Amino acid sequence: MRVPLNPSRNSAPHVLMSADAVGGVWPYSLDLAAGLVRRGLAVTVAILGPGPSETRIRAAEAATGARIIATGLPLDWTAETPEAVLDAARVFAALAGAIGADLVHLHSPALALADFPVPVAAVCHSCVATWWDAVENGPLPPDLAWRHDLTMRGCRAADALLAPTRAHALATARVCGLAQPPLVVRNGRGLAGLPPRAAVPHAFTAGRLWDQAKNAAALDRLAGRLSVPIRAAGSIEGPNGARVETRHLQMLGRLDDSGIADELAGRPVFVSLARYEPFGLAVLEAAAAGCALVLSDIPSFRELWDGAAAFVDAEDEAEAAEAVQGLLDDPTRRETAGKAASDRAARYGVDAMTEGVLHILRGLLAAAPARLGGAAA
Template identity: 40%
Template structure:
């Protein structure tokens, strides 16, 4: 299994690995994108049956990645030759077209073309032509493609063509890691603050209109340093280790994610488990996941965002009812359910009796 270390894919991968290992599946995890943080190492080392193979090859969505993508592909083929896995589970696209001997499962977590369309409201520019071609090759060569929402699967099909075999498997988080606590009067947001898709600008514009603080947790600078978020009205917390972020979620009354683009929204799931009322961007994927268990606002309407946040803070009964619906919905996205769905797919590809790489 591959995993990048710079976003939500890491949380998804470790949650799935935890479940697979507990069921006796040996997992070889190949990491890319950046060195593992001390917190990530602690998570990985806590899982018996998981072996980490580390690298720092640039990811396919990063600037000028292609030399690294080629080198990473050669490295992955070497790992497969040495480890002889039953299934190759790729949490990226391009390597799906490489000549692995085992069946290949590709997971569509996000993509540049759908990101650009949602965030910039226009097609991705011509400089992403090679990205488009390489991703399409990987998707169409894969034995099966998985997406966390129907909205994301539809986006992949729209941009790269119909897929011969595809399935939706929602992401999941362990509820025990996100227990609610006594709620305090503040709003929390978390994620890659530099990513325009997360829409920190809307929170920055809404915060001065609110009589309570808005805290934002996450990296303000992109991995390559080309993008940087500036916080003036919100209160930055920086990058927080998972247990510390879970504590902030446990105390937050409301979690705000006015996203322009979010194929699933793992942080919203974590916040809902922690008892936060959810205020989310009104986009198809988040509607699909949350239904009537969240409040939705147009991503480009900071006034509507501020108005909704104020309404939820007063009176508390409405906020508590929304938080209760959100937590009830979140509890349906269990890691065990996710793992069983993947094991069913693995079994359909080949007998899963040795290990997943």
């Protein structure tokens, strides 16, 4: 782990952020880090779990202005024991002291279970209990129960708790028994995109396809009903050993940001039949590119996209096929739907997200000797 030098106490206020480079937390972390740096803060992003290549890390540093380090510490959802997560939390707390952080911003509430020397904000991006409620039945199995216990305790230990949608905030409060739901700060993306180009009409989806919540099996059945392919970007095998098999989806593998942008430039119909999605950055990226949206009718999608997307039952591929094919067969309707999605996506930008987080950080540090309020004003 390459640790940055302890900055001068006269330098800009310093935020230590944790990050997961496997899924949507990674672009969220980079966008937020860049937004905070633009507002005069110093930011160190510490990656837990599988890390990007050194080349990608250096490129991310250049793009964001933040320091980025790969810690080698386990993620809470891939760690083998509770002790491994608690050890990671203790190492992270020590790192906060070593680099002279003024505040810690955690991507996982479980990491708040350590003696941090500064205030801690934690984001409920997702959790195993709300995920289980959406995709399974019955009590949590032991391997997930201890992870949920750490999350519950971490939610109570954090000085501030955030969630990306009201729907997920309420779900988190329910499963964790919280007196108050997390504060809602919606995610945002910095999306330049590519100019639209003429393309053969098709459908597109993106995400961690191996995750049962993404409902790749239903997407695959849907693909078998359409007159055009559904192109699917994302890994079919996860770091936890989960794997999905498909017959009809046109698999593209994992694509980087430029690869996703190139796919979206053709303005495909974007489809998500997710059973569980606390926010859905892939949907936001597609909407910002002007893609018409066909989404599963789940609370978070309704909250974000009601009036700007077509909603279908996540398990009814016939209904989904009718919605997607109808857009594919009617270019004018597809263009109108894409414009509605693009207009809605404009609400969920990086500046709005950064200002929302910054407001909470200012509140945490209002009584502290740190300099956040003045530097960010």
